[in-house]
Amino acid sequence: MQSQTRPRAVLWDFDGTVANTEPVWIASQIGVMASYGVPYAYEQAVKLCGVSAAVSIRALFDAHEAVHGEPPQIEGPALWQQIVDGVIQRIKEEPLPWLPGARELLIELHAKGVPMALVSASPRDMIDAALAKVPDGIFDVVIAGDEMPRSKPAPDSYLLAAERLGAAADDCIVVEDSIYGTAAGRAAGAAVIAVPCMQDLDEHPGQLLIPTLAGLTVNDLARIWHELKEAADE
Template identity: 45%
Template sequence: MTVPPLPAAVLWDMDGTLIDTEPFWFAAETELVGRFGGVWTHEQAIALVGSGLRDGARVLQQHGVDLLVDDIVAWQTDFVTERLVAPLPWRPGALALLAELRDAGVPTALVTMSVRRMAEAVAAALPFGGFDVVVAGDDVAQPKPHPEAYLLAADLLGVAAADCVAIEDSPPGLAAAVASGAATIGVPHQAVLPEGSRWRLWPTLDGRGPQDLAAVASELRLA
């Protein structure tokens, strides 16, 4: 039996995939809308999972937050970053898989719609060497579900996106990764992810290794 080659790189979403920051984002949105006399529901928060922060800020403006988009993004980022204290809430299996990829010599990129200062803080908190590349929301003109961030990450790594595996947890992120051409694995967390022929869903990263990623990439390319 032929063993499929390891991916040229693995491209990781951050919030909800690498680290469980979504409850902090939900709390930030709830507090900010509440300060302006509004009510923010869990369903509304779920609907923003994976979206660009500026897009989300515009939604919060529609719910009464009387601040500029940049000010909303900065306030939310400060709120969430202040709550990222040790021990960080890494998602199950994420650190082990990252470590195995580094040991196997597979390049990795962090591809997030959070701003760079937060993304770099999370990458620096890894208990081993960080990502080879970080692409943040303020590095791209088009947020997820547009594939720009994934295409940029692959380009910075010097590989084709079609030769990479991407790991996501949200519908916008899933759409962005698939549109980039990467073999995409969805790991649902807060948001529900649909079944589809162009990606695969895993309930968790726990117990998964580089060869599991290679097998999915091979299967999707043959589909």
């Protein structure tokens, strides 16, 4: 794919898009909340997939107060770090749970010189642990959730990623799995490939909903970008 063709760059989410790490986050949330005497349900944790740390902390504090009548005796960031530490430990100890087609597509895009960014709502220390298990040099830009004043569904992180890659966001493709993430990609003006993982996703203009990345090629991305942009112009 030459630089003058589209997409100019591909902007990837991580959790639930590149790797099936959402269950790791869910297990860590449930385990940490259990240590505070809160029976946190799987369904509650699924709702937090793709959201910012601030939104997650509010939900966890609300769950604690619903059980104990008061918030936990710990600062929100410290509670969240306990969850993050559990995720990091699992990522370091176990093979990266690649989602179907993600690794192959990343390698093909990289081999053909397509600029790529990793744009995650997860914190930098967790992303760094995961990147240690990703082929070197795959991502030209990495933006973590704790580096952005506004997280997804705000478009800021995707707009910044495109800017750092020297591309307009509407010349890019965003690959996402969550409600907040796909909304952020659309708000940035990018074409969005939506691959549901833990949450059901709806159809939207400018977005292609597919069940898996397995078998998807660089040429497919070019076709998808043009089809989505042409449909938007009709």
